[in-house]
Amino acid sequence: MATKKQKLAVTDLIPGMFVCELDRPWCQTPFPLQGFYVENTDDIPTIRRYCNYVYIDVPLSKGSYDHLFRTIAPVNADNQKKAGSQHKLKRRQRANTASKTSSQTISRHKIKTALQTSNNAKPFKPMSLSANATMKVAPIKIKSPVAYSTRLPMSRACKQAVKLMDDVEHQIHDLYQAVELNTRFDLQTTRNIAKGLVTNVTDNPDALVWLARMQNKDQHTYYHAVSASIWGLVLGRQLGLELGALETLATGLLLSQVGKTKLPDQLLVDADTLSARDYLHYQSYVMESVQLLKMDPAIGPQVISVVEHHRERHNGSGFPKGVTGEQIPLLGKIAGLVDRFQELIHPHAGANPMGPAQAMSVLFQSSNIEFQADLVERFVSAIGVYPTGSLVELNSGDIGIVVSPNEGRKLWPTVMLIRQDKRQQNRAGKLVNLMEYNEQQEDVGRYVQITKTLPQDSVSIDPKELIASTTPKWSLGNLF
Numbered sequence: 001m002a003t004k005k006q007k008l009a010v011t012d013l014i015p016g017m018f019v020c021e022l023d024r025p026w027c028q029t030p031f032p033l034q035g036f037y038v039e040n041t042d043d044i045p046t047i048r049r050y051c052n053y054v055y056i057d058v059p060l061s062k063g064s065y066d067h068l069f070r071t072i073a074p075v076n077a078d079n080q081k082k083a084g085s086q087h088k089l090k091r092r093q094r095a096n097t098a099s100k101t102s103s104q105t106i107s108r109h110k111i112k113t114a115l116q117t118s119n120n121a122k123p124f125k126p127m128s129l130s131a132n133a134t135m136k137v138a139p140i141k142i143k144s145p146v147a148y149s150t151r152l153p154m155s156r157a158c159k160q161a162v163k164l165m166d167d168v169e170h171q172i173h174d175l176y177q178a179v180e181l182n183t184r185f186d187l188q189t190t191r192n193i194a195k196g197l198v199t200n201v202t203d204n205p206d207a208l209v210w211l212a213r214m215q216n217k218d219q220h221t222y223y224h225a226v227s228a229s230i231w232g233l234v235l236g237r238q239l240g241l242e243l244g245a246l247e248t249l250a251t252g253l254l255l256s257q258v259g260k261t262k263l264p265d266q267l268l269v270d271a272d273t274l275s276a277r278d279y280l281h282y283q284s285y286v287m288e289s290v291q292l293l294k295m296d297p298a299i300g301p302q303v304i305s306v307v308e309h310h311r312e313r314h315n316g317s318g319f320p321k322g323v324t325g326e327q328i329p330l331l332g333k334i335a336g337l338v339d340r341f342q343e344l345i346h347p348h349a350g351a352n353p354m355g356p357a358q359a360m361s362v363l364f365q366s367s368n369i370e371f372q373a374d375l376v377e378r379f380v381s382a383i384g385v386y387p388t389g390s391l392v393e394l395n396s397g398d399i400g401i402v403v404s405p406n407e408g409r410k411l412w413p414t415v416m417l418i419r420q421d422k423r424q425q426n427r428a429g430k431l432v433n434l435m436e437y438n439e440q441q442e443d444v445g446r447y448v449q450i451t452k453t454l455p456q457d458s459v460s461i462d463p464k465e466l467i468a469s470t471t472p473k474w475s476l477g478n479l480f
Contacts, residue, residue, distance in 0.1 A: 004439065006056045010048045015040050016062035019047070021055035025139075026377055035410075037062070059444050060411070135315045137325045139374045140333075145240025148202050154403060157200065157207035164196050165211050168226055172254060176222045179292060180261035187298050194229070194250035198243060201233040206388045206404040209234060213345075213356075213389020213456070220348055221257045221268065224339075227346065229253035231338035231383075235375075238382035239334075249331050252306025255299075256335065259288030269348055283319045286311050302331070310335035313370040325372075337363065337371050337379060345456075355453040356387040385410040391454040395447075399459060406435040411450065418459065 005020065013019075020035040029050045035057065038044065047054065152160070171189050178185035200208050212227045229250045236246045260268055267274065267282045274282055289307050293299045309332025312318035314325060318336070328336070344359035354362065360380055367373035384405025386392060392415065393399050400415035412434035438447045 004058055006058055007053060008056055009053050010044060010051055013038050013044050013047065013054070013056075015043075018057045018060035018062075019054045020057035020060070023051050023053050025374065035060070059438070059447060134368045135325050136368055137372060140239070140330065140372065140378075142240050146242055147240060148205075148237050150204050152203040152207075154204060154207060157204035158211060161200055161207040161211045164200055165208065165226075168193050168197070169223070172222045172226055176225075176258060176261055179258045187296055190251055190254055191247070194247045194254060197229060197233055197250050198246045201230065202237055202243070202246070205234045205237055205382070209383070209388040210401070210403060213387075220346075221260050224342055224346065225254050225257045228256070228335070228339050228342040231341055232334050234382050235334055235338060235379050238378055245331065248300070248302045249306060249334060252303045252331065253310070253335055253338070255293060255303065256289060256307045256310050256339065257285070258292055259285035259290075262288045262292075283311070286320050305329055306331045306335050308332070310339050312336060314372050315369055317370065333372060333375055337375060340370070341379075353456065355455070356383075356390045357385060357453050360385065360387065380410075381407065384413055386413050386450060386453065389456075391456055391459060392450045393452050393454055395449045395451050399454065400432065403431060406433070409435040409438075412438055413450075415450075 008017075015038050017038045018035055019031070019038065022029060022031070031047075031050075038047070171193055175185050175190060197208065208230045212230050232249050232253050233246055236249050241249070263282065263285055267278060286308065290304055293304050293307060306329075308320075309323070309328050312321065312323050312328050312332060313336065314328070314333075316322045316324035341359055341363060344354045344362060345356055347353055360383075363371060363376050363379070367376045384402070384407075386402045386405065388402055388404055390402040391399070392402060394415070398417050399419040400417040403414045403416045405413045414431055414433045414435075417430050417432055432448070434448055434450075438449075441447060
């Protein structure tokens with residue numbers, strides 16, 4: 001079987017190779033963490049400015065390099081040390097003239113990433129006036145992170161999530177309605193909801209995400225809060241936050257939109273098209289939420305802090321206070337990131353939703369601008385290049401839903417096929433682990449790949465019907 005991933009010195013790179021891993025964190029480089037193609041020899045010096053060696057994804061590379069890999073010496077510590085000595089002076093000179101050589105950096109529009117080829121949307125333009133300002137801070141470190149294990153299989157976790165999601169939607173709807181009507185609301189219900197969400201996500205991080213993406217709701221405000229809390233828990237789990245912190249995060253996100261019940265409906269239709277005066281009015285929902293929550297002594301300051309900071313941005317371009325970087329608490333940073341992600345994939349009526357993969361690309365472009373770079377990278381690691389719930393088309397012509405990412409292969413997740421070759425609905429909900437299948441193939445031509453993401457409403461899906469499927473796995477050999 002051909003080698004799947006090959007470690008190479010940067011000096012041995014050849015145009016057409018697909019770089020899938022670096023010798024340092026992606027957030028320390030300008031390269032997209034989804035990987036990129038080496039377009040031409042001019043790209044190699046730029047890569048060498050940041051890395052001594054990289055890993056090549058052989059199947060995704062253009063052309064065959066097996067004969068080269070047999071002749072290239074493996075990268076080892078001595079080779080790296082020698083290479084470092086040879087280029088030490090050049091790197092120092094490049095550092096002194098970095099401002100004059102910025103044009104050599106690989107531009108994102110030039111790099112053909114998996115995310116960019118999955119859609120034809122226009123580039124994202126941040127709305128804030130200081131959107132071009134960047135800011136770097138120390139990477140996030142969690143003291144004594146919790147290592148969560150997946151304790152429930154996807155089938156059982158999904159069946160539990162169906163009932164939980166029904167309860168959550170009804171209870172959060174009632175809570176927001178009570179706030180709007182100025183009637184008493186029970187915050188203990190919100191805490192119980194948060195605990196239920198935490199338990200489900202820590203047992204299996206994909207089940208609730210998958211179910212939330214399959215729902216098609218019109219009540220945007222409270223549905224946004226529920227979905228954002230699920231994304232926040234998935235990221236918090238990835239970071240290893242303790243259960244108490246996860247419950248605080250979920251509670252804060254569930255309550256983060258309550259202030260919108262006090263705003264005129266016209267301000268909530270599409271905040272991106274408001275006049276400057278109306279947008280300032282719209283921004284007041286955050287402090288409206290904070291004031292409403294402070295009236296209840298049962299709500300702790302940590303929860304209120306999540307609500308207060310969920311619209312702040314890394315470079316100070318957010319609101320209500322415009323704080324920056326380390327002035328934003330960690331839970332507030334997480335809340336801001338997932339709140340933005342949810343707004344991109346499920347905006348207000350009238351706005352065009354992005355696919356999850358495209359939304360992740362937008363967040364990545366905002367690294368160290370609106371959001372801390374290493375937090376964005378951890379979010380991508382948590383949900384994958386094709387996040388759970390993405391509707392995708394395979395090179396076989398089949399259409400499916402991403403059920404869970406495979407961390408070892410970001411581009412080969414597990415997919416539930418719902419339509420075979422676009423002709424008819426496949427109600428069995430059969431699962432395809434693209435990583436397992438492709439790694440068993442001797443012939444690269446038999447690989448099953450995702451070719452593009454599809455609009456979420458392009459296929460009518462009943463998630464409960466798919467969850468009820470008793471088929472545990474599909475034998476791919478019968479189809480491909």
